Amino acid sequence: MNIKILTMFILAVAPIFVIAQSPRKKPNIVYIMSDDHGYQAVSAYGYGLNHTPHIDRLADEGALFTRATVTNSLCAPSRAVLLTGKHSYINGKIDNEATFNWNQDNFAKILKKNGYQTALIGKIHMDGLPQGFDYSAVLIDQGEYYNPNFIVNGKKQQITGYVTDLTTDMTLDWIAKRDTAKPFCVLYHQKAPHREWLPALRHIQEYTSRTYKEPATLFDNYEGRGTAAKTAEMNILKHMNWAGDNKIPPAMMDELGISEYLSWDKAAFNNNLGRMTPDERAKWDAVYNPIMAEFRTNYRQMSDSSLMRWRYQRYMQDYLGTVAAVDDGVGRLLDFLKENGLDENTIVVYTSDQGFYLGEHGWYDKRFMYEESLRTPLIIRYPAEIKAGQSSDALVQNLDFAPTLLDYAGVQAPDDMQGESFRGLLNGNTESWRDVIYYTYYEYPSIHTVKRHYGIRTQQYKLIHFYYDVDEWELYDLEKDPQELNNVYDHPDYVQIRQRMHQKLEETRLKYKDSTTNDKQFLPVSKP
CATH class of the missing domain: 3.30.1120.10 (Arylsulfatase, C-terminal domain)
Structure with missing residues (x-):
């Protein structure tokens, strides 16, 4: 072969060789965190309470963890652990009242330094302007369900609409307008289904019409446990708010002689529904007023057990109705990624800031190290690497999220992060894993x-x-x-x-x- 022909051959095959040897493009990351979404209310976990087809789609196309847990079952501390990869007593956010120091390192800051564009949209429940993000649009404190206030890049503004849909809208809008030359990481944080549970108007008729199976321990008397379980104040009958939680109008409470357990009960009802437009309120009342009228008729003849059952159903109707919009948002996100050619190279994580009691032991809320609040849903999909349809009972924690996401991004986690990357669990490269978690x-x-x-x-x-x-x-x-x-x-x-x-x-x-x-x-x- 003469020199000219050889040179032409080398030039022809060179691009093929370069493509074959080029490193994989850094993955995009969408981290979805809902608030107080118990794993029992994700139908992929098999409890039969409700149907979450879009979150289930993530599980079908990725990996579902059955024993994922948190290090501290409380809203803000859980988010601090996510960001820092450190236990609460190390990062300083031990409870909802403690100050979080945004000056400390977090995984978003590290990704940003390594070429990622970053965003935080939705609930963070920590004071101060979030650091590590090119864009932030966060709710104030717990946020509101209808026509909520956001802090957008440091400036407060009220946005018309339903908070779960708005959080999804802003997330998709940010992804659409991103710099396409860079990989991205967006923390897509829903307020829902945090107390007090206000479903989207499109879901209220359907969910208030349903009856839900009671948990076996709804009437638990705590005989086999110690002082803590016996003295906790999160019993559905005794401690749940009547107006704010069960949606009984304050005037009806007064008429029936029902007193507030917590001083902000009636105020919560008035504030939450008071944010609605006249049209929204009319649609809400058209569904809820007949429910409350029936309650007024029956209340004085109801025993404690029948009241407990009524309150449990009211809780589940609103809680699961609120979850439905979260699932809608996941579906919109997955469709958006696919339509824009982003689905194959985007890691999508679905989780909650902790578990939640859905009537087990007679409770609502979280906090305890018992299973319902300790465990959290965790599903991760990444078609480029994670084999579809996996299930793992490994003892992973929210402590591991930061190092795992950094690992996928090809970035070394700092030595002071206490979590571990569970990437190897999903691709078969980790033969052993921790045998104990700490809470x-x-x-x-x-x-x-x-x-x-x-x-x-x-x-x-x-x-x-x-x-x-x-x-x-x-x-x-x-x-x-x-x-x-x-x-x-x-x-x-x-x-x-x-x-x-x-x-x-x-x-x-x-x-x-x-x-x-x-x-x-x-x-x-x-x-x-």
Whole structure:
């Protein structure tokens, strides 16, 4: 072959060679976090309460984690853990009242330094202008469902519409207008389905017409547990708000002699519905007024058990109706990504800031280390790498989200991040994973009166220490007692297991640097 022909051949095949050897394009990241969305209310988890077809589509096309947990089951602390990859006592956001220091590093800042464009849209529930984002449009505190106020790049503005739809609109708009030369990461954070639950108008007729199966422990009497479960104030019958939560008009409460449990009950009703336009309020009242009229007729003849059942149904109707719009938003996002050729190279994560009680143990809310609030839904789809239809029972935590997303982006996580990337679990490159997770909760004395506690969970056992104004230990065998009804801490058959769990607890606290604090707000009253 002469030189001219050889040169032409090399030039012809060179582009093919370069394409074959070029590194994979950095993935885009859409991190979807709802608020208080219990895994029981995601139909992919198989509880049968409701149907979430679009979130289920993520599970069908990606990986579903069945034992994902949080490190602190509370709104703002969970978000701080997401951002920093550090436990609450390290990042400083131990409860909803503590200040979060935005000057500390977070994974969005790191992505931005490495060529990503970043955005935070929706709920963050932390004071101060978010750092690490090219664009932010965040709700104030908990936010409002109808015609909410947003802080858009530091400036307050009220936006007309339903908050779940607006959060989706702004997310899709930002992606559409992004710099297409760069990869992007957007934190798409829904307020829904946080209390008080106000569904979108398009869903209220359907969901208020449904009846939901009661959980087996709706009338739990807490006999097998300690002081903390017995004194918590989150019982649906005794502690849920009548107006704000169940939508009974304040004037009807007065007429029937129903008093407020919390001083802001009636104000919540008036403020939430008062944000509606006249047309929105008329459509709302057309559905809810007949429900309340029937309640007025029956109330004085209702026993405590029938009231509990009525309140549970009202709770589920509004809660699950509120979830429906979240699922709608996921569907719109997935369709948008596909229509714009972004679906193959975009990581989509769906999760919640923690789990939630949907009547189990008679409760609503979260906070406890018991399963319903400890566990959180977690689904991740990335067609370029994650095989569809996977399910994993690995003990991953929200502590792991930051290092995992950095890993996918090809960025080294800082050494002080306490979480671990679970990327290898999904692509078959991780043969072993942690066998224990660590949990802390500090917001006491406070609303719901859930006592301070910390503990560990393995695949089969859970050890919890309630402290501060009590000194009580609880041990559960999750294989034999998945509903956590019987504390076996003092049972003779569990002596060796208790000892092993105490040893593992001390090792875990040392690993996560939570064994030598001198601050009284963290310090247990005693050791085992």
